[in-house]
């Protein structure tokens with residue numbers, strides 16, 4: 001929380017989902033360094049408090065912690081109400097919380113895959129749509145949605161995950177166009193592999209992809225996304241290899257791309 005020595009002038013507030021680790025924690029660090037106050041959301045309250053504590057010790061940010069399971073029904077609406085009760089109006093929303101699952105879709109747990117859609121798609125959509133009008137009215141800020149290079153193509157063995165990221169990419173791009181001329185930015189950040197807890201959650205830590213593709217650092221990915229957002233870019237694909245991967249569906253027949261991904265994302269046990 002703000003201490004006596006901290007500046008009293010109105011500070012800008014950013015809401016970051018999935019801020020208890022990985023890319024979300026990296027975003028929190030970058031924005032704190034730039035003088036933003038933060039609302040940090042994820043399920044793990046202890047980890048959120050750890051992140052908030054580190055940032056408040058190192059910068060003059062005020063980092064609020066709101067533990068939420070954003071995959072639960074109505075989570076987006078509940079989070080908006082929690083913000084309103086406290087009088088918090090984020091100028092920037094970073095929809096970063098998300099997860100994937102590796103395996104044949106018809107064999108993976110159906111409920112977990114539906115929760116993935118609720119988190120990666122439904123909550124991201126609700127938060128974007130409910131917060132954008134106040135940003136437009138204010139004439140500043142915007143929404144940075146974390147998509148993936150997966151959003152450019154189909155992904156056998158991560159079928160639902162790739163499809164959710166295609167949604168995030170296309171939804172964000174369309175919103176960016178609708179918001180043009182409003183001084184509000186909407187950006188889709190599309191990373192390739194990044195070294196975070198993502199691979200363990202997805203069950204793909206020792207998969208072929210992680211052996212073949214160099215994984216980026218969360219800090220570098222978040223920095224590229226934040227820089228692109230500040231430049232008003234609709235789509236940010238950090239890294240030359242990832243840019244090339246994103247072009248694959250335009251350069252190669254669709255059947256080749258899906259066969260390549262089916263091979264690349266094949267679970268180790270297959």
Ligand SMILES: NC(=O)c1ccc[n+]([C@@H]2O[C@H](COP(=O)([O-])OP(=O)(O)OC[C@H]3O[C@@H](n4cnc5c(N)ncnc54)[C@H](OP(=O)(O)O)[C@@H]3O)[C@@H](O)[C@H]2O)c1
Pocket residue numbers: 017018019020021022023024041042043044045047068069070071072096097098099100119146147148149190191192193194195196197198199201
């Ligand atoms: N790592 C990659 O290779 C990669 C590549 C492209 C895109 N991405 C995308 O980047 C984003 C961040 O992932 P990451 O790589 O940083 O993975 P991560 O280290 O696993 O972080 C995921 C974050 O989302 C939160 N989260 C998960 N389920 C949640 C829920 N139900 N409610 C609220 N928060 C939840 C987690 O916190 P709690 O567990 O505390 O809830 C954590 O803070 C995701 O959208 C992912 O799809 C990752």
